Amino acid sequence: MSRTLQPTELKRLHRQWRRRTAGRVALVLEDVQNPFNVGAILRTAAAFSVEALWLVGSTPHPDQPKVAKTALGCERYLTVHRTDGVDAAVRAARDLGYRVVGIELATDARPLHEAVLGPEVALVVGHEDRGLSRDALDVCDEVAYVPLLGRVGSLNVAAATAVAVYEARRRAWA
Numbered sequence: 001m002s003r004t005l006q007p008t009e010l011k012r013l014h015r016q017w018r019r020r021t022a023g024r025v026a027l028v029l030e031d032v033q034n035p036f037n038v039g040a041i042l043r044t045a046a047a048f049s050v051e052a053l054w055l056v057g058s059t060p061h062p063d064q065p066k067v068a069k070t071a072l073g074c075e076r077y078l079t080v081h082r083t084d085g086v087d088a089a090v091r092a093a094r095d096l097g098y099r100v101v102g103i104e105l106a107t108d109a110r111p112l113h114e115a116v117l118g119p120e121v122a123l124v125v126g127h128e129d130r131g132l133s134r135d136a137l138d139v140c141d142e143v144a145y146v147p148l149l150g151r152v153g154s155l156n157v158a159a160a161t162a163v164a165v166y167e168a169r170r171r172a173w174a
Contacts, residue, residue: 023119023172024051025165026098028089030136031057031127032157038062039070040158041125046074048165052096052122054081054089086136090124098122102140103164104132105154112167115144119172123164128157 005013027050032038038060045053060067061082062075083089090100099118102109103125124140126132137143146155146163155163 017173018049021049021169021172023121023168024098025120025168026050026052026054026093026096026122027161027165028054028056028086028093028100028122028124028136029059029126030086030089030124030132031130032059032125034128034157035060035064035066036070037128037156037158038064039067039072041161042067042071042078043074044158044162044165046071046077048169050078050165052079052081052093054083054092054122056083056086056089086124086133087139090122090136090139093122100124100139100141102126102132102137102143103145103160104137104143105145106132106137106143109143109145111147112144112164113147115142117168117171121168123161123168125157125161125164 027045029041042062055061062068062071062080093100098120100122101115101117103123124132124136126136146160
């Protein structure tokens with residue numbers, strides 16, 4: 001019969017998965033304006049051991065109260081950088097060896113499961129309504145989207161980011 005894991009068992013389980021996980025994942029948040037979305041993304045990033053996170057443009061900082069409310073302190077596990085433009089964030093990610101993949105419903109985008117993520121990937125996500133800017137799309141190595149089956153046209157940016165980060169990590173486990 002199943003039961004909920006006790007704290008020591010949970011730590012052991014997470015440690016086993018960390019040992020099985022290779023590669024690095026980073027995130028670039030371009031003008032993600034809703035602080036609750038940013039907080040949720042920070043929590044996902046901490047849960048999946050995202051190495052670096054760039055906040056671009058109007059994306060609120062983790063110390064903003066509404067961001068902090070959702071992040072629940074997870075920002076302490078992240079290396080957060082601030083840049084004014086997406087090109088600077090992408091350049092910094094590339095300098096650290098990341099392949100840069102935008103997550104966007106765009107004309108040349110590939111389904112996420114077919115995208116070349118590589119062992120070191122920086123995922124770029126954008127504004128809740130407008131998505132990634134033209135500048136961001138132009139500087140990405142590739143653009144991918146999350147295939148949807150239902151009648152909803154798109155996911156919330158925090159949900160799409162969670163799916164994309166999970167896919168990047170899942171590939172290292174496969």
